[in-house]
Amino acid sequence: MTLRAQALAGFERAVQAADPARALARALQHSPFPAADPGGRQIVIALGKAAMAMAGEALKHLGPGAGVIVVTNYENAADLAGAEVFASGHPVPDANGLRAGQAVSAALRGAGAADRVIALISGGGSALLPAPAAGLSLEDKARVNQLLLAGGLEITKMNLIRQSLSQLKGGGMARLAAPSALTGYILSDVIGDDLRTIASGPTVAPLGNRAEARRLLEEAGIWPELPASVRAHLCAPEDQAENLPQTQNLLIGSNRQSLGAIASGSDYPAEIAEDPLVGDVADAAELILRAAHSAAPGSCLIWGGETTVTLRGNGRGGRNQELALRVALAGEQALAGRNWVFLSGGTDGRDGPTDAAGGLVDGGSAARMRAAGADPERLLANNDSYAALAASGDLVISGASGTNVADVQILILGA
Numbered sequence: 001m002t003l004r005a006q007a008l009a010g011f012e013r014a015v016q017a018a019d020p021a022r023a024l025a026r027a028l029q030h031s032p033f034p035a036a037d038p039g040g041r042q043i044v045i046a047l048g049k050a051a052m053a054m055a056g057e058a059l060k061h062l063g064p065g066a067g068v069i070v071v072t073n074y075e076n077a078a079d080l081a082g083a084e085v086f087a088s089g090h091p092v093p094d095a096n097g098l099r100a101g102q103a104v105s106a107a108l109r110g111a112g113a114a115d116r117v118i119a120l121i122s123g124g125g126s127a128l129l130p131a132p133a134a135g136l137s138l139e140d141k142a143r144v145n146q147l148l149l150a151g152g153l154e155i156t157k158m159n160l161i162r163q164s165l166s167q168l169k170g171g172g173m174a175r176l177a178a179p180s181a182l183t184g185y186i187l188s189d190v191i192g193d194d195l196r197t198i199a200s201g202p203t204v205a206p207l208g209n210r211a212e213a214r215r216l217l218e219e220a221g222i223w224p225e226l227p228a229s230v231r232a233h234l235c236a237p238e239d240q241a242e243n244l245p246q247t248q249n250l251l252i253g254s255n256r257q258s259l260g261a262i263a264s265g266s267d268y269p270a271e272i273a274e275d276p277l278v279g280d281v282a283d284a285a286e287l288i289l290r291a292a293h294s295a296a297p298g299s300c301l302i303w304g305g306e307t308t309v310t311l312r313g314n315g316r317g318g319r320n321q322e323l324a325l326r327v328a329l330a331g332e333q334a335l336a337g338r339n340w341v342f343l344s345g346g347t348d349g350r351d352g353p354t355d356a357a358g359g360l361v362d363g364g365s366a367a368r369m370r371a372a373g374a375d376p377e378r379l380l381a382n383n384d385s386y387a388a389l390a391a392s393g394d395l396v397i398s399g400a401s402g403t404n405v406a407d408v409q410i411l412i413l414g415a
Contacts, residue, residue, distance in 0.1 A: 001267065003412045007343040007360055010262040010300075010410050011396065015347050017261035018405040020050035020122060020187055021057040023253035027185055031250050033061055033118055034183055040114025042066040043180070045104055045173065046083075047129055048122030048199055049090070049348045049404040050187050052076050055083050058120060069107055071100045071129050075350070075400035091353070092145050093130035098138045101131035101168060108173060111180035119173055119182060123189025123348065123404030125199025126159060131167040133233060140227045141165060151220045152310035154278060155190060156207065159200045164213040164234060170196075170206030171244045178245035188254040189348075189404040191276035191305050195249055203249055210234045255304040255405045258347060262302050262410060270300040277305030277409055281319055285326035288342065288411060289334050297338075298415035306406045315384020318352025320344040320407055322385040324359025324394065329376055332366040339363070339414030345396050348404035354386050356395045358407070368392035 001009065036042050042062055046055035051072040059068065059082050068083035077087035088097030111117055130141045144165060148158045163170030174182045184203035186195055195204045214234045217223045223231070255276075263270035273291075277284050284307045291301055307319045317325075323344045331340065345351070345358030369376045374391035389395045 003339065003341040003414055004360060004362065006267055007341050007410045007412055008396070010266065011343055011345050011408065013261040013265050014258035014408045015401045015403065017258045018187070018253055018347055018403040020053040020253065020403050023187055024054050024057045024120070024185055027250055027252040028061055033058070034116045034181065035063060036116045037114035040112060040116065042116050042118055043107055043111055044068040044118045044120065045107070046070045046120040047125040047202070048187070049073055049076055049124035050122035050402060051120060052078060052080065053402050054120040054122065054185070054187070055080060058118070059083065067107065069104055071104065071125070073124060073128060073400070076402050088128045090124050090127045091149060092142050093127050093138060095138060097128055097130045101129050104129060105131060105167065105176060108176035111177045113179040115180040117177040117180050117182040119184040119203050121184055121199050121203065122187040123199065123406070125202065126162055126169065129168060131172070133165050133167055135233055136165060136229055140230050143227055144230055147222045147225055150311040151222050152280065152308045153216070153220055154308055155306055156194070156197050157216050159197050160207040161213045161216060162200045163206045164210045165230065166200065168202050169200035171201065171204055173202040174244045174247045181246045184247065184249040185252050186249055187252055187403070187405065189406045191255055191278060191406060193251055193254050195251065203247055205244055209238055210236070253405060255408070258405050258408060259302050259304045262408065266300045268298050268300040268412060270302055273301065273303045277303040277307060279307060281307045281309055281323045281326060284323055285330055288327055288409070289330050292331070292335055292340065292411060292413065295413050297413055299413050301411040303409040304406060305409070309383065311383055313382030313384065315379060315382040315387065316352070316354055317383055317385035318346070318354055318356070318358070320346055320351040320358030321354070321356060321389055322380070322383065323409070324361045325376065325380055325385040325388050328361035328365040328394070329380065331363060335363060341412050343396065343410045344407065346407050347401060349398045349401040355397055356386060357398045358396045359385070359389045359394050360396050361394050365392045365394050
């Protein structure tokens with residue numbers, strides 16, 4: 001295969017390794033769904049970009065009379081016999097997500113001691129299920145989310161803030177489900193697999209409190225731009241108990257498993273980076289170029305992570321597309337004379353508010369952009385990586401994958 005074909009094949013293996021139905025089926029072999037007590041029933045909440053596949057597998061293992069609610073993104077939503085499916089907005093919450101949050105909250109509040117609540121959690125759930133805290137509106141939550149996405153905060157900090165503004169995040173599902181016991185089966189989309197961060201941790205203790213959220217917003221310079229109702233809420237005393245009711249949470253899949261799948265099928269000796277690729281995309285691009293300089297010809301370097309983009313323009317793109325564009329521009333000179341390709345893609349098949357999963361660039365990408373009449377440097381300054389990669393034919397468009405275990409990056413250096 002060509003280097004480009006090898007990189008795409010590696011990306012496909014990464015997505016396949018994160019198949020949510022297979023991950024849940026494996027987990028149920030040793031940790032089956034808890035049965036309800038006499039007179040009770042199983043209540044299933046499937047939340048996130050992998051919710052459809054997880055719910056479909058769950059229906060094969062549930063007892064009679066189980067209630068199933070699925071909340072997922074528009075691209076992945078479909079009819080599912082035996083379940084009530086809600087499609088909602090991502091990355092910015094919308095009115096359909098609010099209705100989903102109301103339905104989930106009602107189901108949890110209706111759970112009794114004889115019932116068992118089963119939560120199937122995957123990435124994207126934070127935005128898909130808005131349940132504003134008392135005194136806040138959906139518009140408030142959407143405004144906060146827009147500011148967080150534009151501010152370049154890393155995911156853990158964003159989720160701490162989101163938890164402080166929600167009834168369901170940061171253990172909210174477990175609180176509402178009490179006195180019913182809750183068991184969570186979680187597909188991780190975050191590096192390090194901190195369960196408090198995945199989908200903003202609806203079944204686990206929160207990352208922090210309101211005072212910490214306020215401090216993060218002040219440090220990011222976002223505090224003055226927040227709606228007055230949000231500032232008032234974050235200045236109010238805490239009203240949630242620190243200890244959660246009875247819960248059990250099981251990790252069933254992660255980014256690291258997908259990186260292993262890339263390496264196992266590589267045509268060249270592969271090395272998985274120990275440290276995740278996080279932080280600003282500009283810094284990540286420099287790290288990748290440094291690694292390329294010291295790597296031998298005929299090698300494959302693999303990263304997993306979730307970078308951030310600070311918005312300075314009004315173009316279209318996402319963190320994976322911008323990272324690919326930055327590597328293409330820097331690599332044009334830094335890797336001149338070498339045969340190389342670089343792919344950065346989101347395993348969910350969606351990078352930012354676009355139809356692309358990411359980008360696949362090589363030593364000729366920047367030249368192809370200019371030959372097509374595009375100015376890649378100007379487009380990068382406007383955060384318009386989608387237009388630049390479209391001009392060079394370097395967009396990776398795979399369609400929504402139905403899963404999400406964060407991002408993967410593949411650098412292949414030809415022999």
